[in-house]
Amino acid sequence: MLGKLLKYEFRATARILLPFLAGLLLISCAANLGVRLIDRGAGLTAVGAMLVVLYFLAIMAMGTVTLVLLVYRFYRNLLSDEGYLTFSLPAGIHAQLWCKLIASAVWIIAAFLVIVLSIVIVTSPVDLTGAVLSDMALMFERFSAAYGIGALELIYFALELLLLMLLAAMGGCLTFYASMSLGFGFSEHKLLYSVLIFFGIGIATQFIFAGVTLALGIGLANMPGFIPDFGAVLHVRSVLQLGHVFMLGWCAYNAVYCAALYAVTAAALKRRLNLP
Numbered sequence: 001m002l003g004k005l006l007k008y009e010f011r012a013t014a015r016i017l018l019p020f021l022a023g024l025l026l027i028s029c030a031a032n033l034g035v036r037l038i039d040r041g042a043g044l045t046a047v048g049a050m051l052v053v054l055y056f057l058a059i060m061a062m063g064t065v066t067l068v069l070l071v072y073r074f075y076r077n078l079l080s081d082e083g084y085l086t087f088s089l090p091a092g093i094h095a096q097l098w099c100k101l102i103a104s105a106v107w108i109i110a111a112f113l114v115i116v117l118s119i120v121i122v123t124s125p126v127d128l129t130g131a132v133l134s135d136m137a138l139m140f141e142r143f144s145a146a147y148g149i150g151a152l153e154l155i156y157f158a159l160e161l162l163l164l165m166l167l168a169a170m171g172g173c174l175t176f177y178a179s180m181s182l183g184f185g186f187s188e189h190k191l192l193y194s195v196l197i198f199f200g201i202g203i204a205t206q207f208i209f210a211g212v213t214l215a216l217g218i219g220l221a222n223m224p225g226f227i228p229d230f231g232a233v234l235h236v237r238s239v240l241q242l243g244h245v246f247m248l249g250w251c252a253y254n255a256v257y258c259a260a261l262y263a264v265t266a267a268a269l270k271r272r273l274n275l276p
Helices: 002-040 045-079 082-087 093-126 128-147 151-183 190-221 236-270
Strands: none
Touching: 002 045, 002 093, 045 082, 045 093, 045 151, 093 151, 093 236, 151 190, 151 236, 190 236
16 A cells, blocks of 8 residues: 555655756756856856856755645645545555655655756866866775775765665654644644744754764763774774764664654554644
8 A cells, every 4th residue: 555655645746846856957057057157257247147046046946845845745635634535545654654754755865866966067067076076086096095995885885874864854854744743733723833843853852962972972982992093093994983883873863763753753643633
């Protein structure tokens, strides 16, 4: 059943988000032309500047539309009058929630990748992207030759970063879902309570994250031989090990955060809330 739910969810969201993603790429091509005009110092410099400003506005619009649509889809399908019909489908709460969560995470990552691609398109006239990639490749080559760090280490970091991005996207979605699920459980002022709960979760999360980071830092500092002596010879392996620990620790923190918010959201939805 989850597969069918995802099919209809992606179909409904793609009708709106795909044109915006394609539009951002088209505007980035126009901004590319604008950068060329500015770089040449021609009489159309003002036009080029306007195209670049339009590109930045398009990025902000892309992020806003993606966020608003995903939150609205959750509200409309599960918390509005349509929720009565949704909950009557032969699919459990977890299937409904995972459907929204997977679709939202995919679209957030897709929007991020399209924004990165658009930046590459815009900066290509001045060879900025090529220069950065070339410098990074040269730096990694020299680093690998000096310390014997191969491509496998880079792959590990890339996989850890990808996992962290996925968990962060799911955590952002679940923050909205949990806030709305709890807020709409009240009989009045549902939106107000949702906003207050959202900010409450954010504040509590900051305190917890600061405490976990401090505890992790103190624990690592007390481990003999783990923190390298930067005043002496640079222990590259220790530095890389420290980087992996922090990356995996951050992933674990986000996984626990997602699990906690998922449990709260599922519990609130199982009570079927107080639908209007």
